[in-house]
Amino acid sequence: xxxxxxxxEETRNSILSAAERVFFEKGVANxxxxxxxxxAGVTRGAIYWHFSNKTDLFLELYNTVTLxxxxxxxxxxEQPAGEVLSVIExxxxxxxxxxAADEHRQRIFTILLRCPYGDDLLPVLEKQQxxxxxxxxxxxxxxxxxxxxxxxxxxxxAQSATKALRWMMEGLCSEWLLFGRxxxxxxxxxxxxRRLFGSFQPVPESVSAAAVS
Amino acid sequence: xxxxxxxxEETRNSILSAAERVFFEKGVANxxxxxxxxxAGVTRGAIYWHFSNKTDLFLELYNTVTLxxxxxxxxxxEQPAGEVLSVIExxxxxxxxxxAADEHRQRIFTILLRCPYGDDLLPVLEKQQxxxxxxxxxxxxxxxxxxxxxxxxxxxxAQSATKALRWMMEGLCSEWLLFGRxxxxxxxxxxxxRRLFGSFQPVPESVSAAAVS
DNA sequence: GTTTTAACATACGTATCTGTTTGTATAATT
DNA sequence: AATTATACAAACAGATACGTATGTTAAAAC
Numbered sequence: 001x002x003x004x005x006x007x008x009e010e011t012r013n014s015i016l017s018a019a020e021r022v023f024f025e026k027g028v029a030n031x032x033x034x035x036x037x038x039x040a041g042v043t044r045g046a047i048y049w050h051f052s053n054k055t056d057l058f059l060e061l062y063n064t065v066t067l068x069x070x071x072x073x074x075x076x077x078e079q080p081a082g083e084v085l086s087v088i089e090x091x092x093x094x095x096x097x098x099x100a101a102d103e104h105r106q107r108i109f110t111i112l113l114r115c116p117y118g119d120d121l122l123p124v125l126e127k128q129q130x131x132x133x134x135x136x137x138x139x140x141x142x143x144x145x146x147x148x149x150x151x152x153x154x155x156x157x158a159q160s161a162t163k164a165l166r167w168m169m170e171g172l173c174s175e176w177l178l179f180g181r182x183x184x185x186x187x188x189x190x191x192x193x194r195r196l197f198g199s200f201q202p203v204p205e206s207v208s209a210a211a212v213s
Numbered sequence: 214x215x216x217x218x219x220x221x222e223e224t225r226n227s228i229l230s231a232a233e234r235v236f237f238e239k240g241v242a243n244x245x246x247x248x249x250x251x252x253a254g255v256t257r258g259a260i261y262w263h264f265s266n267k268t269d270l271f272l273e274l275y276n277t278v279t280l281x282x283x284x285x286x287x288x289x290x291e292q293p294a295g296e297v298l299s300v301i302e303x304x305x306x307x308x309x310x311x312x313a314a315d316e317h318r319q320r321i322f323t324i325l326l327r328c329p330y331g332d333d334l335l336p337v338l339e340k341q342q343x344x345x346x347x348x349x350x351x352x353x354x355x356x357x358x359x360x361x362x363x364x365x366x367x368x369x370x371a372q373s374a375t376k377a378l379r380w381m382m383e384g385l386c387s388e389w390l391l392f393g394r395x396x397x398x399x400x401x402x403x404x405x406x407r408r409l410f411g412s413f414q415p416v417p418e419s420v421s422a423a424a425v426s
Numbered sequence: 427g428t429t430t431t432a433a434c435a436t437a438c439g440t441a442t443c444t445g446t447t448t449g450t451a452t453a454a455t456t
Numbered sequence: 457a458a459t460t461a462t463a464c465a466a467a468c469a470g471a472t473a474c475g476t477a478t479g480t481t482a483a484a485a486c
Binding site: 167172174198203 | 239240241242243326327328329330331342345368369373376377379380381382383384385387388392393401404405408409411412416
């Protein structure tokens with residue numbers, strides 16, 4: 001019965017993987033540890049050996065992934081201001097493509113969205129807010145740089161552009177994940193991004209004339 | 214022990230009201246019927262008298278409210294095309310104000326967002342999708358009318374405008390409701406709407422010149 | 427080679443939640 | 457006034473699900 005350290009690590013991982021699938025399918029609250037154990041091909045004994053309880057299992061699962069927005073970094077804020085906007089747009093588009101291609105992240109994101117945050121897993125909410133806040137600050141700075149160099153038209157401030165982008169991304173992903181992925185996330189998302197960033201640009205007179213024509 | 218019909222209806226309503234608060238605080242899955250009963254000042258007997266089980270209670274609660282988007286109607290699509298955009302914008306802004314002022318709707322919306330939709334309450338999901346779809350069609354038609362009359366600039370199609378608006382509203386409300394209402398929903402929402410609808414407008418040359426200056 | 431200990435499986439006790447059943451006081455009915 | 461049906465409360469029975477305690481086997485440690 002006693003396994004090697006490598007085997008133990010394997011079962012631990014299989015438990016985490018099973019928990020991800022079960023939590024995704026039944027919801028964290030409705031899933032029992034026995035459900036997870038059966039999905040992992042072990043008994044609850046194994047789960048209680050590796051984790052102290054369901055909350056702990058959830059927290060550990062949560063720690064295995066990079067948060068939804070954590071890697072959506074504006075890679076290089078030291079870039080020429082003229083390219084800042086296109087870099088952000090590309091970064092957001094890439095992130096959508098990554099999500100669309102990675103079922104693992106889709107499940108984690110969905111679990112987090114539908115999670116009934118009780119007092120027990122307050123740390124999860126706090127970490128999420130912290131990541132969100134960092135991301136907001138980063139975007140604010142990048143847009144401010146673009147604004148100061150004249151690449152953001154009079155309609156938009158740095159803060160309002162940040163919020164518009166974040167709200168659009170959040171709404172887009174929520175609808176896609178929670179409502180059955182009924183459209184092409186990457187394609188429609190990038191299309192939306194293109195239009196949003198198009199509305200950021202100052203309008204040269206020639207383009208304006210063309211649009212009116 | 215036997216109450217009058219009016220009293221019975223009163224307890225029924227108090228049960229629904231208590232369910233709303235308890236479901237909001239603990240999540241639908243984590244809340245027991247005894248929690249609801251205690252919050253309502255009755256026993257589970259009363260709940261089982263008025264409702265057949267927790268799912269039924271949830272469905273009845275769900276039916277007491279107009280859905281989040283159900284009343285966000287473009288009131289008059291027969292209006293002059295020039296005013297369609299401003300009517301939609303005002304309608305969305307009013308809806309945000311209504312949500313910000315109505316804690317009842319906030320709780321219902323939050324419950325629906327965080328709800329781990331099992332197979333049992335599939336009808337809820339279906340009705341929500343139906344409402345969403347109707348709303349999308351209405352917006353599509355309205356934007357199409359505006360577009361055909363030249364009130365939507367070349368960057369936007371009717372469909373893309375609809376999606377941009379819906380995503381923004383959804384992201385906005387999700388962040389506000391799920392992350393502790395950390396900003397002024399009506400004020401910031403209307404601000405975002407103003408900028409979004411500003412980007413819809415065709416740019417007259419005079420304005421364009423002013424923006425560049 | 428023996429002992430120890432890690433990595434589980436199994437078994438147990440318990441709390442909780444659910445659904446039903448029974449009891450009961452009173453409003454409504456006749 | 458007697459009866460009946462209503463609107464619950466209280467008690468009961470069954471099923472989970474949880475946490476723990478104990479058993480078991482094989483890998484390490486010595």
